[in-house]
Amino acid sequence: MKLLQAAVIFVLVPTLAQAFDPLTVSVVAGGAVMAWHLLSSDSWLKCRFQECCNRNSTLNFTALKAQLDNRLFGQHLAKDVVLKAVLGFSNNPSPKKPLMLSLHGWAGTGKNFLSQILAEQVHPAGLRSKFVHLFLATLHFPHHDQVKLYKEQLQNWIRGNVSACPSSVFIFDEMDKMHPGVIDAIKPFLDYYEEVDGVSYRKAIFIFLSNAGGDLINKAALDFWASGKRREDIQLKDLEPLLSVGVFNNKNSGLWHSSIIDRNLIDYFVPFLPLEQRHVKMCVRAEMAARGYAVDEKIVQEVADEMTYFPKEERIFSDKGCKTVQAKLDIHEDVVMGDTKARG
Ligand SMILES: Nc1ncnc2c1ncn2[C@@H]1O[C@H](COP(=O)(O)OP(=O)(O)OP(=O)(O)O)[C@@H](O)[C@H]1O
Numbered sequence: 172m173k174l175l176q177a178a179v180i181f182v183l184v185p186t187l188a189q190a191f192d193p194l195t196v197s198v199v200a201g202g203a204v205m206a207w208h209l210l211s212s213d214s215w216l217k218c219r220f221q222e223c224c225n226r227n228s229t230l231n232f233t234a235l236k237a238q239l240d241n242r243l244f245g246q247h248l249a250k251d252v253v254l255k256a257v258l259g260f261s262n263n264p265s266p267k268k269p270l271m272l273s274l275h276g277w278a279g280t281g282k283n284f285l286s287q288i289l290a291e292q293v294h295p296a297g298l299r300s301k302f303v304h305l306f307l308a309t310l311h312f313p314h315h316d317q318v319k320l321y322k323e324q325l326q327n328w329i330r331g332n333v334s335a336c337p338s339s340v341f342i343f344d345e346m347d348k349m350h351p352g353v354i355d356a357i358k359p360f361l362d363y364y365e366e367v368d369g370v371s372y373r374k375a376i377f378i379f380l381s382n383a384g385g386d387l388i389n390k391a392a393l394d395f396w397a398s399g400k401r402r403e404d405i406q407l408k409d410l411e412p413l414l415s416v417g418v419f420n421n422k423n424s425g426l427w428h429s430s431i432i433d434r435n436l437i438d439y440f441v442p443f444l445p446l447e448q449r450h451v452k453m454c455v456r457a458e459m460a461a462r463g464y465a466v467d468e469k470i471v472q473e474v475a476d477e478m479t480y481f482p483k484e485e486r487i488f489s490d491k492g493c494k495t496v497q498a499k500l501d502i503h504e505d506v507v508m509g510d511t512k513a514r515g
Pocket residue numbers: 242243244245246276277278279280281282283284285380381382454492493494
């Protein structure tokens with residue numbers, strides 16, 4: 172491609188200059204500049220019309236922090252760990268390996284949500300970006316007898332995509348439902364290699380999402396609450412030993428006996444705490460604002476009350492985090508709209 176561009180500028184234009192009048196030459200030269208832009212992979216012109224790869228994968232720490240502060244509720248640990256990870260990774264012009272995060276926690280606590288926010292920082296189109304890839308264990312790798320095929324397909328897919336865009340983001344959801352053999356396929360890409368078959372993976376980001384360890388994190392959060400301590404005082408060191416039990420020694424974590432664990436290739440384990448009713452309310456308010464409504468505290472309370480909580484007696488943590496907030500709000504929206512029409 173570069174050769175073709177050079178040919179346009181250095182061969183075609185001078186040749187035309189000799190043969191034609193100045194007007195023709197300037198028109199052709201203008202065309203040549205346009206062609207240069209269109210042929211160049213990172214041209215601003217081309218990138219105005221189609222998505223281009225953010226080759227540096229430099230993450231804007233301040234922007235990410237602002238997004239997490241404003242949008243992710245009740246997850247002080249996950250926020251701290253991810254910001255620390257990103258700071259180290261993006262400050263390093265030549266990371267030794269790709270960034271590898273493993274997110275753990277109960278349903279609806281924000282694992283996909285955080286991955287999406289992070290992906291948007293690298294590629295603004297987020298999950299819609301052609302450089303962000305989401306794999307679901309039950310959808311993409313459902314059959315245990317086809318592990319060999321999946322491994323091959325996965326390796327080809329990752330190789331092809333990182334060759335096209337070094338800062339590609341790969342998110343593996345439902346890791347707890349993944350056959351450990353499948354995930355071993357990505358081990359060569361995660362390791363400390365300068366290049367594998369001429370491709371460097373060191374600017375890529377890999378994220379695993381799983382519920383493995385979620386029950387243990389919940390128990391620790393409940394113990395904290397029961398002993399009268401503040402949730403915000405839970406520290407990473409309180410949860411790290413639990414995660415190793417919940418993940419390394421858990422046959423259903425997708426990482427059981429995985430070479431990724433043996434080789435210590437996961438840079439950070441990111442725990443997600445179970446959400447309390449006050450966080451559910453924050454989710455409802457955020458969702459109302461996103462839908463363009465004024466926040467109605469009556470509806471906020473109603474939606475929060477409709478959620479189920481555990482332990483049954485004390486009702487401290489939401490069973491499904493904020494997961495069903497949107498669906499519940501849809502129902503309230505229908506009722507409100509119906510009322511408005513009836514009064515109409
Ligand atoms: N901590 C949070 N802060 C703000 N919004 C949240 C949070 N957790 C969940 N949500 C909201 O709930 C939705 C569902 O959450 P998400 O899909 O991230 O859960 P999850 O942790 O991936 O759950 P699961 O383990 O069931 O897949 C999000 O899209 C977001 O709108």
